[in-house]
Amino acid sequence: MTLAALPDAPGIRLTAEELLALRDEIRGPGRHRPATRRPGVAPARLEGSGMDLREIRAYVAGDDPRRLDPAATARTGQPHIRSLHEDRDDTTLLIADFRAPMLWGTGTALRSVRAARHLARMGWQAALRGGSVAGLTVSGAGLAELAPATGDAHMASVSRLLAHQHDRALAEPGTPSLTEALAHAARLAPAGGRILLATAPGGWQSAEAALSRLARRRKLTVALILDEIECVAPSGVLAVSDGRASRLARLSVPDLSDDSDRLRVLGAIPAEVQP
Numbered sequence: 001m002t003l004a005a006l007p008d009a010p011g012i013r014l015t016a017e018e019l020l021a022l023r024d025e026i027r028g029p030g031r032h033r034p035a036t037r038r039p040g041v042a043p044a045r046l047e048g049s050g051m052d053l054r055e056i057r058a059y060v061a062g063d064d065p066r067r068l069d070p071a072a073t074a075r076t077g078q079p080h081i082r083s084l085h086e087d088r089d090d091t092t093l094l095i096a097d098f099r100a101p102m103l104w105g106t107g108t109a110l111r112s113v114r115a116a117r118h119l120a121r122m123g124w125q126a127a128l129r130g131g132s133v134a135g136l137t138v139s140g141a142g143l144a145e146l147a148p149a150t151g152d153a154h155m156a157s158v159s160r161l162l163a164h165q166h167d168r169a170l171a172e173p174g175t176p177s178l179t180e181a182l183a184h185a186a187r188l189a190p191a192g193g194r195i196l197l198a199t200a201p202g203g204w205q206s207a208e209a210a211l212s213r214l215a216r217r218r219k220l221t222v223a224l225i226l227d228e229i230e231c232v233a234p235s236g237v238l239a240v241s242d243g244r245a246s247r248l249a250r251l252s253v254p255d256l257s258d259d260s261d262r263l264r265v266l267g268a269i270p271a272e273v274q275p
Helices: 016-025 070-076 111-128 152-171 178-188 205-215 257-265
Strands: 041-045 053-058 080-089 091-097 132-139 142-149 194-199 219-225 238-241 246-249 269-273
Touching: 016 111, 016 152, 070 080, 091 111, 091 152, 091 178, 111 132, 111 152, 111 194, 111 219, 111 269, 132 152, 132 178, 142 152, 142 178, 178 194, 178 205, 205 219, 205 257, 257 269
Parallel strands: 091 132, 091 194, 194 219, 219 269
Antiparallel strands: 041 080, 053 080, 132 142, 238 246
């Protein structure tokens, strides 16, 4: 299928414009103010005692809730975070799984489209707090990447990368190994950085060893993008067909507790993303 032949319908085609518009949904009190001027660096969160306090500031989506300051939170009635003088790299790598099993959906959007929207929201949060953002996609068309950089203009480029590679995935569907993409991710995300992989439930299972290696010195979150039918099962008996044979079945909502437990064992943080 050529790009020109792709159906131009919301929820099937992914546009850069809709990902750019997500920036306006992100609201925060402002950017971090690191002690250094090096791009992509932000104040480190408190890891123990003996470190100098820089400030107590309002909580921003994406902050580690373990760093909440109880006294400031109780005094103001709003969540507040303790932030320190020590600097660290604040790099967020967004990994979009656009392989063939993601190019599917029963609701208003393909699973792959909702994965891209989720990644873009997280990317805008990182960009607005002054962090670096990198992008990596895996699909039947191969791997595509953008190296980490700061600023709204760069996050706009990441949005365009996601939209363009999603079109390529629709035109060239395939199911390459996720292992190669995760090995590549290790070169894009520095130690101490954040990685967000958006995939389907079970989409990570063939790459357990690579996931474990990636999580060793990074905060790795695996966003399990759920379809509507996986959240609320339809009532009654349905006819299910693969194009060659069909059968009657009663569908149920999948239990992902075993998957979540296994991801935690590998060092990753599971996150179910509902429609």
